[in-house]
Structures are given as structure tokens and as C-alpha cells.
Amino acid sequence: ETGVTQSPTHLIKTRGQQVTLRCSSQSGHNTVSWYQQALGQGPQFIFQYYREEENGRGNFPPRFSGLQFPNYSSELNVNALELDDSALYLCASSLPRTNTGELFFGEGSRLTVL
Amino acid sequence: DQQVKQNSPSLSVQEGRISILNCDYTNSMFDYFLWYKKYPAEGPTFLISISSIKDKNEDGRFTVFLNKSAKHLSLHIVPSQPGDSAVYFCAARLSSGSARQLTFGSGTQLTVLP
Numbered sequence: 001e002t003g004v005t006q007s008p009t010h011l012i013k014t015r016g017q018q019v020t021l022r023c024s025s026q027s028g029h030n031t032v033s034w035y036q037q038a039l040g041q042g043p044q045f046i047f048q049y050y051r052e053e054e055n056g057r058g059n060f061p062p063r064f065s066g067l068q069f070p071n072y073s074s075e076l077n078v079n080a081l082e083l084d085d086s087a088l089y090l091c092a093s094s095l096p097r098t099n100t101g102e103l104f105f106g107e108g109s110r111l112t113v114l
Numbered sequence: 115d116q117q118v119k120q121n122s123p124s125l126s127v128q129e130g131r132i133s134i135l136n137c138d139y140t141n142s143m144f145d146y147f148l149w150y151k152k153y154p155a156e157g158p159t160f161l162i163s164i165s166s167i168k169d170k171n172e173d174g175r176f177t178v179f180l181n182k183s184a185k186h187l188s189l190h191i192v193p194s195q196p197g198d199s200a201v202y203f204c205a206a207r208l209s210s211g212s213a214r215q216l217t218f219g220s221g222t223q224l225t226v227l228p
Contacts (some may be wrong), residue, residue: 004157029213041160042203042218056213090157094214101146101207103216105157
């Protein structure tokens with residue numbers, strides 16, 4: 001069983017640029033969520049995709065956007081990067097109904113904005 | 115507005131003893147509570163969860179207790195092992211239709227001393 005994989009693992013951008021992060025969900029999982037983890041903090045919910053549509057969003061501005069593809073893989077796009085966007089971006093996949101409520105996380109993409 | 119709080123940023127325990135990690139929450143609409151473990155440069159790994167309708171769940175060395183009246187949960191690890199040293203995140207799930215959103219605490223660094 002393939003776990004959640006994310007790319008790239010590390011990247012550096014400058015303020016004002018745009019970035020795209022990619023995620024392949026765990027086999028059979030049709031729900032994908034993205035989280036932002038700043039240094040010393042817990043992960044914060046950005047949004048969730050189910051059946052290629054956004055069906056939940058946290059307190060993030062519209063310059064954070066996403067896509068989910070028919071194979072359940074996903075992208076996170078961030079426009080007009082700001083210094084505070086520097087963080088670990090985590091993708092998580094799940095089934096829409098579970099007995100345990102768990103999400104399966106990838107290892108994350110570490111974004112540094114200079 | 116921190117809906118999930120872990121008030122202890124760090125905890126040190128001797129190998130073989132019990133580790134107790136605590137978490138408080140404010141939103142009574144959370145339907146699941148989860149504990150994740152995170153090693154450096156890895157994504158969070160699911161440990162154990164508990165439904166809001168239960169007060170205890172056990173899995174091997176890990177037991178989670180939920181006190182709904184106090185809006186408090188705790189994770190007990192018995193006996194603690196050096197390999198348990200990691201950051202532990204408490205998370206609470208909010209469900210709305212097919213949307214599932216986790217709210218994380220800021221984490222507790224557990225160090226198990228040999």
C-alpha cells in the first residue's frame with residue numbers, strides 16, 4: 001500500500017512569487033486535506049477536497065487555492081508569496097468515513113520565502 | 115482563538131515509567147479526538163483516537179482518556195520507551211457533511227530518558 005507522497009520536499013522562493021505543491025494520496029483515499037505548520041506550532045487546516053471539489057476551508061486568504069484530480073492527487077497553489085508563508089505544508093488523505101477519524105499525512109514540503 | 119491547547123511544551127520521563135500528555139479543548143462540537151506523533155523531518159503519524167461518545171480507548175501501551183465535562187483529554191503511555199521520544203500533537207475533529215477538519219494543539223515534546 002503506497003502512503004501519501006509530497007513533492008518537492010524543500011523549496012525556496014522570493015516574496016511575490018507563486019508556488020505549486022503536489023500530493024499523491026494513499027491508495028483508495030478520495031479525500032485530501034492540506035495543512036500549514038509554522039515553526040513551533042501545530043498544523044493548521046487550509047482546505048479539504050472531496051470528489052475534485054473544495055468542501056471545507058480554514059482561515060486562509062484566497063491566494064491559497066487547490067485542485068484535486070480524478071486520480072485523487074492534489075495540488076496546493078499559493079500566489080503572491082509573503083514571508084509568513086514560510087512553513088511546512090502537509091498533505092493528508094483519508095476515506096470520507098472512518099471508524100477512527102484519522103488522516104494519513106505525507107512528510108511535507110518545506111517552503112522558505114525570502 | 116485556540117480551540118485546542120496543549121499547555122506543556124515539553125515533558126521528560128524515565129524509561130519504564132508512565133508518560134501523561136494533556137490536552138484541553140473549547141468546542142463541544144468536536145466529534146473525534148486524535149493523538150499524532152511527529153519525528154523531525156517526517157509527517158505526523160496517527161497513534162490513537164477516541165470518539166466523543168466514549169471516555170476511554172486503549173491500544174497496547176497507549177490509552178486515551180476523555181473527560182467531556184472538563185473538556186480535557188489525556189494520553190497515557192505505559193511503559194515509556196526511548197523510541198517514544200517525539201513531539202505529540204493532540205487534534206480534534208469537526209465534521210460538517212463530508213468535510214472533516216482537524217484542529218491541532220501546539221504539541222508537547224516528550225523525551226524518554228534511558
